[in-house]
Amino acid sequence: MSISxxxxxxxxxxxxxxxxxRADNYGxxxxxxxxxxxxxxxxxxxxxxxxxxKRLEQNGLxxxxxxxxxxxxxxxxxxxxxAGRRQWAENIREWEDTRALLEALISIEEEx
Amino acid sequence: MSISxxxxxxxxxxxxxxxxxRADNYGxxxxxxxxxxxxxxxxxxxxxxxxxxKRLEQNGLxxxxxxxxxxxxxxxxxxxxxAGRRQWAENIREWEDTRALLEALISIEEEx
DNA sequence: CGATATACCTCACCTGTCAAGGTATATTTT
DNA sequence: AAAATATACCTTGACAGGTGAGGTATATCG
Numbered sequence: 548m549s550i551s552x553x554x555x556x557x558x559x560x561x562x563x564x565x566x567x568x569r570a571d572n573y574g575x576x577x578x579x580x581x582x583x584x585x586x587x588x589x590x591x592x593x594x595x596x597x598x599x600x601k602r603l604e605q606n607g608l609x610x611x612x613x614x615x616x617x618x619x620x621x622x623x624x625x626x627x628x629x630a631g632r633r634q635w636a637e638n639i640r641e642w643e644d645t646r647a648l649l650e651a652l653i654s655i656e657e658e659x
Numbered sequence: 660m661s662i663s664x665x666x667x668x669x670x671x672x673x674x675x676x677x678x679x680x681r682a683d684n685y686g687x688x689x690x691x692x693x694x695x696x697x698x699x700x701x702x703x704x705x706x707x708x709x710x711x712x713k714r715l716e717q718n719g720l721x722x723x724x725x726x727x728x729x730x731x732x733x734x735x736x737x738x739x740x741x742a743g744r745r746q747w748a749e750n751i752r753e754w755e756d757t758r759a760l761l762e763a764l765i766s767i768e769e770e771x
Numbered sequence: 772c773g774a775t776a777t778a779c780c781t782c783a784c785c786t787g788t789c790a791a792g793g794t795a796t797a798t799t800t801t
Numbered sequence: 802a803a804a805a806t807a808t809a810c811c812t813t814g815a816c817a818g819g820t821g822a823g824g825t826a827t828a829t830c831g
Contacts, residue, residue, distance in 0.1 A: 553669040553786085554757045556818065562764045569767065575778050585760050594820050597780060602818085619777025620827045639765060645666045646758070648697050652674045653751060655681065665818085668787060687809050704789050709811060711787090731808025732796045777828075784820085793811080800805070 552595075559591070559599050560608070561638040567609060567627040568635060574600060574623065600625060608634050664707070671703070671711050672720070673750040679721060679739040680747060686712060686735065712737060720746050 555562075566577045574596055582590040591599070603609045608631035614624040627635070667674075678689045686708055694702040703711070715721045720743035726736040739747070 552819065554753065555761065556668050556787090557665040558761060558765070559818080562761075565765045565767060573778080581764060584763050588756075589760055589764075592820050593779085594781080594822090595818080598818075598820090601780095618828060620779065620825090622778065641666065642761075642765065644700075648701055649667065649670055649674075649754075651696050652693060652701075653670070653677045653754065655677060664788065668818090671787080685809080705810085706789050706791090706812080707787075710789095713811095714787090730797060732794090732810065734809065773831095775828100775830080778826080780824080782821105782823085784822105786817100786819090788816085790813105790815090792813085795809080797808075798806080801803085 559595060560603055561635065563599055563603065564608065564627060564631055564635040567625055571624045571626045573614060573625065671707065672715055673747065675711055675715065676720065676739060676743055676747040679737055683736045683738045685726060
């Protein structure tokens with residue numbers, strides 16, 4: 548992964564919630580989707596991923612259940628809750644604000 | 660400050676380097692500039708700011724010297740080094756990549 | 772049967788943020 | 802002149818998120 552995760556820190560939860568907005572899914576598959584979306588440029592470390600699931604569930608933003616086995620081991624599926632959807636929307640809004648701020652702060656243009 | 664610093668974490672150094680690209684400056688003034696640029700929406704906590712200066716200096720990206728006193732206490736001025744300029748440019752490039760990645764990851768559009 | 776892919780989980784460590792506290796000087800107000 | 806305020810810098814301890822390293826278990830493929 549060429550992108551330093553430090554800069555994506557703080558967006559982990561939003562990225563996972565985004566995946567779950569589409570449909571319930573399990574960790575391994577979610578991470579593969581992310582890798583596909585970024586053409587292999589980014590993916591979560593396993594520890595990061597499962598830590599995030601735990602945090603999100605404790606905060607009531609997702610729920611989990613054991614799903615049907617696939618070709619590998621058992622899968623724990625995650626579903627986004629209403630609170631999760633609300634949090635996602637707020638995170639997106641905050642990201643837009645933050646992005647504008649950041650671009651103002653790392654631009655070398657003169658302020659008027 | 661309405662913006663959570665967690666989301667800007669990892670950009671602190673770049674923000675400071677950006678300020679020093681214009682001219683040498685000291686901590687208190689740098690932070691005031693940042694607050695002005697963001698219309699009071701963002702500013703570093705002092706501990707964060709001085710921790711960052713220390714880190715940047717240890718990494719050879721800035722140097723420091725005691726400057727002429729102003730209306731208040733003594734001021735420690737910081738100057739960006741060549742290595743700092745190079746790092747700044749790389750951080751900007753990385754930010755552009757990261758931003759594109761992030762927007763792909765928090766968008767609910769279908770991937771093609 | 773061994774290798775590989777799938778799938779989940781935990782712990783210890785590191786780094787960056789920040790509340791809280793401290794020091795010192797210059798100006799303004801009372 | 803004393804008190805309050807603004808300027809200016811610094812450190813420490815606690816906390817949160819990311820991650821390397823390690824572990825467990827199942828199914829498939831050669």
